[in-house]
Amino acid sequence: MITLPTVKDLKARMAQAEGEKASAAAKAQAAAEAERQAFLDRISKPSGKTDEEVLEKAASIIGNAASNGLTSVQVFRFPNHLCTDDGRTIDQGEEGWEKTLTGIPKELYEFWARQLSPRGYRIRYEVIDRPKGMRGDIGVFLSWD
Numbered sequence: 001m002i003t004l005p006t007v008k009d010l011k012a013r014m015a016q017a018e019g020e021k022a023s024a025a026a027k028a029q030a031a032a033e034a035e036r037q038a039f040l041d042r043i044s045k046p047s048g049k050t051d052e053e054v055l056e057k058a059a060s061i062i063g064n065a066a067s068n069g070l071t072s073v074q075v076f077r078f079p080n081h082l083c084t085d086d087g088r089t090i091d092q093g094e095e096g097w098e099k100t101l102t103g104i105p106k107e108l109y110e111f112w113a114r115q116l117s118p119r120g121y122r123i124r125y126e127v128i129d130r131p132k133g134m135r136g137d138i139g140v141f142l143s144w145d
Helices: 007-043 051-067 088-092 103-119
Strands: 072-078 122-127 138-143
Touching: 007 103, 051 072, 051 103, 051 138, 072 103, 088 122, 103 122, 103 138
Parallel strands: none
Antiparallel strands: 072 138, 122 138
């Protein structure tokens, strides 16, 4: 004999399934937020890497880009709020924008000034996305053309 569930039973089962989906989505969102916060914590502090370690990484990135015929490459991306002015001076191209940098973005600029600028490399920081029309992430680009 076939047992057909009642409408009430079906609705209860559907509500339970929806609850499980919502719970899974909330857990995924919480995990993503925790990962994002860990990333922000990591890049808002000095990396602790030596110039030699960073130079080795830079040589690899630049070498790969040049082998592919490129004359510039994005080397880093970070949220605008890691700048003391949320990236306003970078966005406006104002003099002294580099003084607004903190954490690893500042460390990258200082490394460029010490190691790469004397070798002829240029650096550019620019706003690379505008979610809902607002300043978003900032990209760091090296060029050598």
